[in-house]
Amino acid sequence: xxxxxxxxxxxxxxxWLTTTDHKDVGILYLVTSLYFLIVGGTLALxxxxxxxxxxxxxxxxxxxxxxxxxxxxxxxxxxxxxxAFALANYVVPLQxxxxxxxxxxxxxxxxxxxxxxxxxxxxxxxxxxxxxxxWTMYAPLTTSRFSPYVxxxxxxxxxxxxxxSVTVSTVNFVVTIFRSRAQGLTIRxxxxxxxxxxxxxLMMLYAFPPLLAGxxxxxxxxxxxxxxxxxxxxxxxxxxxxxxxxxxxxxxxxLFPALGAMAEIxxxxxxxHLYGRTAVMAAMTIVAVLSFLVWGHHxxxxxxxxxxxxxxxxxxxxxxxPFDAIILSYIYSLAKGKIRVSTPLLFAVGSIGVFIVGGxxxxxxxxxxxxxxLRGTYFVVAHFHYTMVGGxxxxxxxxxxxxxxxxTGRMFDEKLGRIHFVTAIIGYNLLYFPLFLAWQTPRRxxxxxxxxxxxxxxxxxxxxxxxxxxxxxxxxxxxSLRNGSPAGSNPWDAFTLEWATxxxxxxxxxxxxxxxxxxxxxxxxxxxxxxxxxxxxxxxIYPFAVSLGAFLSLAGLTVHNALLIPxxxxxxxxxxxxxxxxxxxHEEPFGERxxxxxxxxxxxxxxxxxxxxxxxxxxxxxxxxFVRSAxxxxxxxxxxxxxxxxxxxxxxxxxxxxxVVLALASARADKRSLTAGFLGATLLLGLAxxxxxxxxxxxxxxxxxxxxxxxxxSTFFLTTGVHGAHVTAGLLALIYLIYRAAKGHYGKDNWEAxxxxxxxxxxxxxxxxxxxxxxxxx
Amino acid sequence: MVSTTAEAVYSLxxxxxxxxxxxxxxVLGYMLYHLIKHVRAKEVKGRxxxxxxxxxxxxxxxxxxxxxxxxxxxxxxxxxSTFSTLAYLETPPADALEIRVTAFQWGWEFTYPNGKTVLxxxxxxxxxxxxxxxxxxxxxxxxxxxSLGIGIDAVPGKIxxxxxxxxxxxxxxxxxxxxxGTGHGVMTGRIVAVTEQEFKAWYExxx
Numbered sequence: 001x002x003x004x005x006x007x008x009x010x011x012x013x014x015x016w017l018t019t020t021d022h023k024d025v026g027i028l029y030l031v032t033s034l035y036f037l038i039v040g041g042t043l044a045l046x047x048x049x050x051x052x053x054x055x056x057x058x059x060x061x062x063x064x065x066x067x068x069x070x071x072x073x074x075x076x077x078x079x080x081x082x083x084a085f086a087l088a089n090y091v092v093p094l095q096x097x098x099x100x101x102x103x104x105x106x107x108x109x110x111x112x113x114x115x116x117x118x119x120x121x122x123x124x125x126x127x128x129x130x131x132x133x134x135w136t137m138y139a140p141l142t143t144s145r146f147s148p149y150v151x152x153x154x155x156x157x158x159x160x161x162x163x164x165s166v167t168v169s170t171v172n173f174v175v176t177i178f179r180s181r182a183q184g185l186t187i188r189x190x191x192x193x194x195x196x197x198x199x200x201x202l203m204m205l206y207a208f209p210p211l212l213a214g215x216x217x218x219x220x221x222x223x224x225x226x227x228x229x230x231x232x233x234x235x236x237x238x239x240x241x242x243x244x245x246x247x248x249x250x251x252x253x254x255l256f257p258a259l260g261a262m263a264e265i266x267x268x269x270x271x272x273h274l275y276g277r278t279a280v281m282a283a284m285t286i287v288a289v290l291s292f293l294v295w296g297h298h299x300x301x302x303x304x305x306x307x308x309x310x311x312x313x314x315x316x317x318x319x320x321x322p323f324d325a326i327i328l329s330y331i332y333s334l335a336k337g338k339i340r341v342s343t344p345l346l347f348a349v350g351s352i353g354v355f356i357v358g359g360x361x362x363x364x365x366x367x368x369x370x371x372x373x374l375r376g377t378y379f380v381v382a383h384f385h386y387t388m389v390g391g392x393x394x395x396x397x398x399x400x401x402x403x404x405x406x407x408t409g410r411m412f413d414e415k416l417g418r419i420h421f422v423t424a425i426i427g428y429n430l431l432y433f434p435l436f437l438a439w440q441t442p443r444r445x446x447x448x449x450x451x452x453x454x455x456x457x458x459x460x461x462x463x464x465x466x467x468x469x470x471x472x473x474x475x476x477x478x479x480s481l482r483n484g485s486p487a488g489s490n491p492w493d494a495f496t497l498e499w500a501t502x503x504x505x506x507x508x509x510x511x512x513x514x515x516x517x518x519x520x521x522x523x524x525x526x527x528x529x530x531x532x533x534x535x536x537x538x539x540x541i542y543p544f545a546v547s548l549g550a551f552l553s554l555a556g557l558t559v560h561n562a563l564l565i566p567x568x569x570x571x572x573x574x575x576x577x578x579x580x581x582x583x584x585x586h587e588e589p590f591g592e593r594x595x596x597x598x599x600x601x602x603x604x605x606x607x608x609x610x611x612x613x614x615x616x617x618x619x620x621x622x623x624x625x626f627v628r629s630a631x632x633x634x635x636x637x638x639x640x641x642x643x644x645x646x647x648x649x650x651x652x653x654x655x656x657x658x659x660v661v662l663a664l665a666s667a668r669a670d671k672r673s674l675t676a677g678f679l680g681a682t683l684l685l686g687l688a689x690x691x692x693x694x695x696x697x698x699x700x701x702x703x704x705x706x707x708x709x710x711x712x713x714s715t716f717f718l719t720t721g722v723h724g725a726h727v728t729a730g731l732l733a734l735i736y737l738i739y740r741a742a743k744g745h746y747g748k749d750n751w752e753a754x755x756x757x758x759x760x761x762x763x764x765x766x767x768x769x770x771x772x773x774x775x776x777x778x
Numbered sequence: 779m780v781s782t783t784a785e786a787v788y789s790l791x792x793x794x795x796x797x798x799x800x801x802x803x804x805v806l807g808y809m810l811y812h813l814i815k816h817v818r819a820k821e822v823k824g825r826x827x828x829x830x831x832x833x834x835x836x837x838x839x840x841x842x843x844x845x846x847x848x849x850x851x852x853x854x855x856x857x858x859s860t861f862s863t864l865a866y867l868e869t870p871p872a873d874a875l876e877i878r879v880t881a882f883q884w885g886w887e888f889t890y891p892n893g894k895t896v897l898x899x900x901x902x903x904x905x906x907x908x909x910x911x912x913x914x915x916x917x918x919x920x921x922x923x924x925s926l927g928i929g930i931d932a933v934p935g936k937i938x939x940x941x942x943x944x945x946x947x948x949x950x951x952x953x954x955x956x957x958x959g960t961g962h963g964v965m966t967g968r969i970v971a972v973t974e975q976e977f978k979a980w981y982e983x984x985x
Contacts (some may be wrong), residue, residue, distance in 0.1 A: 376955025
């Protein structure tokens with residue numbers, strides 16, 4: 001087939017820089033996340049060595065704080081989640097019978113943004129200081145008054161790139177899983193790993209915009225001088241709410257793909273469907289929803305009201321019930337058929353075993369009364385390592401062993417795999433269980449009570465064993481790449497779709513189109529789809545180039561300002577190149593698309609993206625309402641802001657929505673010059689909005705009202721500033737549309753781009769409709 | 779127990795620990811038993827699922843329902859025992875000795891009702907309710923005296939309270955339990971509990 005020839009050989013660097021094939025991107029994610037595992041693990045060993053004896057002075061206090069903070073951030077955001085997405089990238093399209101993700105170039109973009117986000121975050125180590133206030137980055141310790149380091153800015157921007165990466169891949173996976181399933185593969189029949197990934201990305205959709213909002217608040221305080229986090233009215237509690245609204249769902253975000261992988265492994269090892277499969281799917285869904293209603297248990301001691309604490313005690317303890325259902329279903333499934341023991345199964349069972357400890361101790365922390373003493377101690381450290389490393393990382397390692405034959409076409413060495421399992425599980429428990437016994441140790445301190453010394457020494461020995469055990473895995477995987485016995489298509493006798501194609505699968509994944517329409521798997525011929533497929537492209541340099549541009553621009557802000565201009569140029573040119581590149585993504589001609597049969601791929605992508613934007617503005621507006629309600633006084637309407645500026649801008653922006661609607665109508669009526677005219681009118685209105693805003697800000701500055709004047713000023717400038725940035729981004733896209741419209745590009749056969757732009761533009765207008773009364777009228 | 783709060787919190791902890799340990803061993807034991815049994819099994823019920831076979835409608839998971847009912851019972855017990863402990867912890871008596879605790883980078887300042895202010899070491903009477911009003915001068919800290927069952931966040935701009943009655947004279951270590959900068963590890967203090975007479979002598983004297 002023609003598209004097969006388009007893959008460059010694996011030894012070609014160009015292939016890896018330009019690939020958009022989900023399997024290649026999966027491998028890139030895998031290698032990068034394992035690299036960060038080594039970085040995060042090395043940081044952990046550094047402070048674990050220091051903790052072996054308080055007399056050891058390996059790191060000074062500042063270095064110690066950097067090590068613990070960056071260890072947490074790297075492990076959670078740059079290791080466990082991307083490792084899960086390595087597996088998801090590789091496996092999800094195969095499991096649902098798709099040829100690729102819905103947006104292959106966006107998938108590559110997600111990867112490169114992740115890599116460059118990670119690089120930027122690591123660069124901060126070589127500046128004055130990396131992030132040093134814990135992975136939770138509690139305010140006001142992170143404000144420039146207490147942490148006056150450039151490196152912290154760099155790290156924050158690295159995290160911002162990561163949130164961009166996550167948003168893009170969220171959109172991609174939501175659209176793929178909803179729109180690219182093989183015929184007959186309804187949501188309820190979907191493989192459990194894919195189902196867990198679907199819930200994961202839906203949680204990401206609502207959890208990561210709050211993190212981005214938090215980073216925006218922090219960056220704005222540090223770089224522009226706003227006073228969100230340094231004021232007592234905002235400060236600690238504002239950050240706590242925003243961060244944990246992201247932070248607690250994030251715990252389940254790193255856990256769910258591992259739970260999905262374990263389910264697949266148990267099913268393959270017993271050759272039975274999971275016991276209570278529907279109940280497990282229901283329980284996972286309940287957890288995903290509840291995950292947004294438990295964040296307050298991280299704030300039990302902060303002085304939030306009694307009633308709220310009681311509600312969060314109930315929700316947090318109650319979330320253990322659906323988890324019980326999931327884990328017990330897994331255990332009951334083991335009692336269903338004959339079990340074939342393999343390295344993946346051992347890791348899955350080991351993961352369940354230690355996760356039970358993590359789950360039970362989590363109930364302790366859901367109890368407000370116990371949290372008075374447990375919060376901030378090693379009890380918390382031990383607990384979340386039992387869940388995140390035990391449930392999350394070990395579950396994903398199980399998945400990695402399970403899908404390794406599919407990815408490489410070779411079996412790994414089973415004996416080495418089992419040796420890895422035994423050393424890892426011994427090292428693991430030797431590392432983390434003593435931390436429960438040494439629970440009185442405060443978190444993130446190099447000094448503790450002398451009677452706790454033996455426990456910390458045991459933990460250090462365990463950490464060394466656990467860390468080194470991964471060398472066995474690396475060796476095994478590298479050695480077996482060439483020397484492993486051929487795996488064949490289905491080495492585990494599993495029954496999900498990814499095992500019905502070669503290992504590794506060819507470009508395009510399946511020799512024919514898989515379908516479950518008849519109740520079980522059949523391959524139907526590709527009549528008609530053939531010509532379409534042959535055109536499918538797999539290579540584009542633009543995802544890499546756009547990310548590089550973004551990376552250089554951000555590095556230009558905090559590392560060296562000579563990078564800024566080249567970065568912006570690379571970014572702008574590659575965005576234009578991307579838009580003009582002829583790239584054909586293949587969507588299956590038929591498939592299961594409930595509930596989005598009527599909404600096309602790109603439209604669903606836009607809606608998903610806008611959902612994440614709604615959350616972002618929702619958090620920014622909530623932050624404004626939070627600090628306003630905590631403030632004893634606030635300027636009356638018209639006192640600080642001129643209502644007329646706001647009213648004029650409301651009028652201008654609403655009119656511009658109308659002109660976009662007219663542009664779309666003209667295009668659909670094939671009136672090409674009228675289309676260009678209405679788009680031009682929209683641009684003029686947008687510019688008028690920005691000009692009016694410029695005048696408003698200039699007048700405020702002239703009256704001495706700046707970013708740092710007060711909370712009313714800070715919240716106004718930041719919230720409407722982020723909105724103004726959205727308007728500006730819209731206008732830049734609009735210039736491109738006008739250029740194309742002027743050449744007669746849009747007509748009755750080609751108007752979708754204007755429709756998609758319209759969604760974004762109307763959304764930006766609607767945000768203003770909320771901002772105007774909130775800031776000017778009340 | 780050395781204090782009323784230690785008594786309340788640690789007995790609740792024991793309830794959680796007892797139930798948690800039982801659940802852990804039952805579940806783990808059940809899993810290992812079936813694991814070993816089904817690894818060794820020669821004959822098992824049902825047939826192997828074939829490649830590409832979709833999940834069929836399954837029977838109602840009764841075992842799961844019973845397990846969920848059991849864990850719901852345990853969970854409800856734990857929630858109610860938490861609430862009763864909370865009700866006690868959150869009802870300070872009216873006649874408590876009120877001490878203001880101000881955390882700062884990196885130390886503790888204690889201010890008494892008569893204005894007496896000490897750094898690092900607070901002297902308090904035994905057998906008398908003491909109420910701490912905890913705040914911070916700079917960043918987020920946590921005021922924790924684990925041996926007395928005391929722990930509450932010190933948040934800038936906020937005053938959080940916690941109360942206790944100490945039963946046993948002695949010196950109890952105060953530590954900070956929220957990362958607060960390079961001095962976090964050495965941000966310690968002491969609560970020295972003495973008899974009422976000794977306290978009075980110290981409090982009303984110059985010292």
